[in-house]
Each structure stands twice: as structure tokens, then as C-alpha cells.
Amino acid sequence: MRVMLVGSGGREHALAWALRRSPTVTELVWAPGNAGAEGLCETAGVKADDLAGLVKAAKGMRADLVVVGPEAPLADGVAQALEEAGIPCFGPSREAARLEWSKVFTKEFCVRHAIPTAPYQVFSDPDEAESYLRRGGQGFPTVLKADGLAAGKGVLICKDLGEALEGTARILRRREFGGAGDRMIVERFVSGEEASLMVFTDGERVAPMPPARDHKRIYDGDQGANTGGMGAYCPAGNMSAVQIEEAIEAIVRPSLKGMAEEGHPYRGVLYAGLMLTADGPSLLEFNCRFGDPETQVVVPLLEGDLAEICLACAGGRLDPSTVRWKSGAAVTVVLASGGYPGPYATGMPITGVEEAAAREGVIVFHAGTRREEGFLRTAGGRVLDVTAVGESLAQARERAYASAGHIHFEGMHYRRDIAAGAPSEQSVIQ
Numbered sequence: 001m002r003v004m005l006v007g008s009g010g011r012e013h014a015l016a017w018a019l020r021r022s023p024t025v026t027e028l029v030w031a032p033g034n035a036g037a038e039g040l041c042e043t044a045g046v047k048a049d050d051l052a053g054l055v056k057a058a059k060g061m062r063a064d065l066v067v068v069g070p071e072a073p074l075a076d077g078v079a080q081a082l083e084e085a086g087i088p089c090f091g092p093s094r095e096a097a098r099l100e101w102s103k104v105f106t107k108e109f110c111v112r113h114a115i116p117t118a119p120y121q122v123f124s125d126p127d128e129a130e131s132y133l134r135r136g137g138q139g140f141p142t143v144l145k146a147d148g149l150a151a152g153k154g155v156l157i158c159k160d161l162g163e164a165l166e167g168t169a170r171i172l173r174r175r176e177f178g179g180a181g182d183r184m185i186v187e188r189f190v191s192g193e194e195a196s197l198m199v200f201t202d203g204e205r206v207a208p209m210p211p212a213r214d215h216k217r218i219y220d221g222d223q224g225a226n227t228g229g230m231g232a233y234c235p236a237g238n239m240s241a242v243q244i245e246e247a248i249e250a251i252v253r254p255s256l257k258g259m260a261e262e263g264h265p266y267r268g269v270l271y272a273g274l275m276l277t278a279d280g281p282s283l284l285e286f287n288c289r290f291g292d293p294e295t296q297v298v299v300p301l302l303e304g305d306l307a308e309i310c311l312a313c314a315g316g317r318l319d320p321s322t323v324r325w326k327s328g329a330a331v332t333v334v335l336a337s338g339g340y341p342g343p344y345a346t347g348m349p350i351t352g353v354e355e356a357a358a359r360e361g362v363i364v365f366h367a368g369t370r371r372e373e374g375f376l377r378t379a380g381g382r383v384l385d386v387t388a389v390g391e392s393l394a395q396a397r398e399r400a401y402a403s404a405g406h407i408h409f410e411g412m413h414y415r416r417d418i419a420a421g422a423p424s425e426q427s428v429i430q
Contacts, residue, residue: 001307002027004058005041006048006078007069008034010334010367010385011292015069015306016041017363018299022307029061035376036366048073051081058087065090065311068268071149071289075101090310092288095264099255100288103154104147104183110283113258115251117283118143118275120187126172129184133164138188140164145187145285146171148180152216152228153341155285157189192277194284195239197247198291198298199272200323202313203265206252207323208244210235210301212294213422218341220417227341228382231418233331233393234297239276247274247281255286267313296365296385297330329393331400331419333386334367338411340381348378348409356386356403361396363387364403378409393422 001024005016013036019025020040031054033043044061046053048070058066066082068074068091077094091097098105110117119138123129133142144167146154154177158164164186171181196214200207212234218224239247251272259266271287271294290298299306303324312318337344350369353376357364365387368380384407388399397419404414 001025001064001311002061003029003307004044004054004061004063004066005030005069006054006066006073008032008048009069009292009380010365010382011290011295012069013365013367014296014299014385014387015067015290017365018302018306019067022305024305025307027061029057029063031057034366034379035369035371038371049076051076051078054078055081055085055087058082059085063087065307065314067091067310069289071097071100071287074288075149088311088314090314091268092266093264096259096266097288099259099266099270099286101149102147103145103185103285106286107185109255109258113254115254115258115283116280118188118190120185122183122185123172124183126168129168129172129186130165132186133161133168137164137186141189143185143187143189144168144171145185146177146181147183147185148177150177150180153177153226154180155226190275190277190282190284192275192282193238195236195274195276196291196294197239197244197252197272197274198294199248199252199270200309200313200318201252201256201266201268201270202316202318203256203260203267204316205318205320206248206256207309207318207320208248209298210325211239211244212236212291212297213238214291214294215415215418220415225341227336229291229293230334230336230415231332232293232297233329233397233419233422234294234301235329237393237422243276243281247272250281251283267316293332293334293385296332296387300330300363300387300389301326301328328389328391329396330387330389331393331396332365333400333404333414333418334382335384335386335404335407335412335414337368337378337381337383338413344381345411346378346380347372348411350376350378350383350407350409352406352408353384356406359399359403361389361399362403364407383409383412393419
């Protein structure tokens with residue numbers, strides 16, 4: 001099978017690593033890729049937002065399958081463009097991906113199809129939003145959400161009126177999130193245990209992945225600004241098999257049924273961000289692709305053939321029994337550039353990656369790197385994802401941090417508490 005992978009981050013490096021290990025893959029091209037492709041696969045000099053270029057590259061290699069990592073190309077309609085060219089795409093259509101690229105659509109969709117989610121109101125006028133909040137809104141704390149794609153940073157949890165008014169100003173007045181902030185949701189804050197559930201689906205059948213949990217805040221103890229994710233671990237241990245099935249029946253299957261009824265069958269990965277409440281699971285948000293950095297801890301535990309699973313989803317013929325998982329656990333620690341998630345410099349030389357990757361059970365995924373004049377250099381805010389697998393979460397965590405200690409670049413920083421205090425009882429879906 002000839003496969004093209006779209007994207008350039010740590011998630012995509014993890015997918016490239018897993019696809020390369022698939023026995024059915026004879027050729028793998030990563031567009032545009034990053035420095036992690038060296039010795040792993042070929043790259044194509046086509047950016048993920050160049051739809052015509054991606055179709056041309058896929059045709060040129062006679063791809064049997066294209067796997068899309070990031071959300072933006074899916075929101076732009078890459079799946080339709082590829083399918084019109086006769087090339088199967090693992091990833092939903094633009095209209096199906098609206099579950100991610102419009103939070104307002106998703107809330108309205110949940111109401112239409114009786115999918116549990118928090119009460120909300122939608123605003124485009126900042127004066128109206130501020131007036132609503134001053135009258136009490138949905139109570140405090142409250143959640144503000146920019147409608148569109150905002151690189152994982154468009155959700156603000158506001159503990160009081162002052163923070164909510166400042167959040168409204170950020171989204172609707174100062175337009176910090178650009179066009180993503182044309183509309184804003186004011187949502188009731190829901191208490192409970194937060195959990196994430198990703199599933200493979202062909203639009204009808206569902207194969208769940210073991211729950212993973214990421215750490216969004218920049219500093220230890222979940223302090224500081226939100227980021228794209230500073231680390232993750234799997235299995236998360238905060239969802240029992242009964243809770244997973246409950247979430248599938250209450251949220252995932254009704255969503256797939258609803259999308260099909262509305263004329264937009266959903267195929268690919270559906271990622272449900274959940275709050276586990278006393279009354280059952282409540283949907284926080286959907287993502288329409290693999291999570292980042294959750295993918296980096298999930299795919300090392302996959303026992304099945306990722307390429308075959310993706311092709312089956314794209315073709316509407318997924319057999320959930322072929323999606324099998326290894327026992328054990330995985331932990332990822334993200335090494336970030338100085339200043340991230342704010343402004344940061346790039347081009348810093350990186351050392352120690354080979355030594356870190358040589359340790360038992362360790363894979364170093366590149367997130368924001370490039371090769372320049374023979375040197376590996378930083379090229380993004382999140383630079384490397386040091387991932388380790390082990391028989392237990394504790395062993396995986398020890399291996400990840402020991403390996404991270406080998407790597408150095410100017411300004412490097414990372415959280416020291418990834419997976420610390422995680423539930424001790426871990427299980428993987430078998």
C-alpha cells in the first residue's frame with residue numbers, strides 16, 4: 001500500500017512511525033514532514049494548507065490512501081478534493097469536520113440530536129455578551145469559547161465576572177483569535193472528571209482507543225497559560241469500561257447517526273472531550289482528528305495495522321475486532337522553546353536526541369524541528385515529544401523523564417509532573 005501522510009508536527013511523526021511499522025505499507029510519503037522523517041520515510045515539499053498541491057502529490061505517487069493529521073486541511077475540504085481525484089482519505093469531509101471547526105454548530109447539533117452537553121448562549125455582539133454576563137449569564141465560573149479553530153487556545157474558563165468580561169474583550173473586541181472569534185459561546189461550567197475518548201469510525205462502526213489524558217497548562221500543577229499540550233499519558237485510568245461504553249452510546253453513536261441523517265457521513269477519528277458528571281458523560285467539545293500530544297501515547301500501544309484500519313474507515317468497512325491494543329502504558333513529555341506559548345525564538349541547535357532515543361522503550365517524536373547545515377535545530381514552540389512505553393505507567397514515566405534529561409537546546413523547558421498522581425489502576429481496551 002502506498003500512503004501519503006499530511007502534517008508536520010509531533011502527532012504526524014507518531015503517525016508516520018506507526019504507518020512505517022504497518023506490514024502492508026510499501027511506500028510512505030510525508031507532506032511536508034519535519035526533521036523526524038530522516039531515516040523513516042520520504043517527504044514532499046507540499047504544505048498542509050495547499051490542497052491542490054496535496055492532491056497532485058498524492059496522484060504523483062499513486063497513493064492508495066491519504067492520512068490527514070491536522071484539523072485545518074480537513075476544515076478546508078481536503079477529504080473531498082482527494083476523493084474527487086479517486087484517492088481514499090482517512091479524515092472527515094469539510095461538512096462533517098464542522099463538528100470541530102464550529103463550536104456553535106456542534107452545540108446546536110447536540111440540541112438537535114439530544115446529545116448531552118452544557119447549556120449555552122451564542123453572541124456576536126460584545127455589548128450583548130457583556131450585558132448577559134452582568135445579568136448572571138450561565139453563572140460563575142463560566143466558560144467562553146471562540147466559535148472557530150484557534151489552535152486549541154480558544155476556550156477560556158472564567159472564575160468571575162471580571163475574568164468573563166476580559167475574556168469577552170479578548171474574543172469579540174480585540175479579536176485575539178481572529179475570525180475564530182466572529183461568534184462566542186457562553187457556556188455553563190460543568191463539574192466532574194474531565195476525560196478524552198478517541199474512536200476509529202467508518203461512519204457506522206466504532207472502535208474505541210484507550211483513553212488518554214493531556215496536560216494543557218504550561219507549568220507544573222496545571223498553572224499558567226493554556227498550550228497545545230505539554231504532555232500526555234495513556235491509559236488515563238479515569239474511564240472504566242462501563243463509562244467508555246456509556247460515552248459511546250450516549251454521545252458517539254448518536255453523533256454519527258446525526259451526521260449521517262444530515263447528509264454528511266463521518267469517517268476517520270472522532271475525538272470526544274468529555275466531562276464525567278454524576279448524571280453521566282457530557283460533551284465538552286469534538287475534535288475531528290487524532291489529538292496532539294495524545295496520539296504520541298496511543299499509537300505506540302496499537303497492536304493492529306494502522307494503515308489497514310485507516311483504509312477500512314475511509315472505505316466504510318471497519319471491522320472493530322482488528323483494532324487491538326497492547327498491555328502497558330505510555331507517557332509523553334513535551335520539550336518546548338523558551339517563551340512558549342508566547343513569542344519564542346527558533347533555530348537553536350539541539351543535542352542529545354540520539355542518546356535519548358537509544359534508551360529502552362523510548363521514541364523521540366519531532367514536533368517543531370528542522371535540519372540546517374547538518375545540525376538539528378528548533379523550528380516551533382513545541383519542539384520534541386519524548387515518549388516512553390513501559391509495563392506500568394510509573395515505568396513509562398521514569399523512562400520518559402530520564403530520556404528528556406539527555407536533550408538540550410537553549411531556552412528548553414518542560415513540565416516535571418506529567419502523569420504524576422495519575423490513577424494507579426490502569427487498563428487498556430483489549
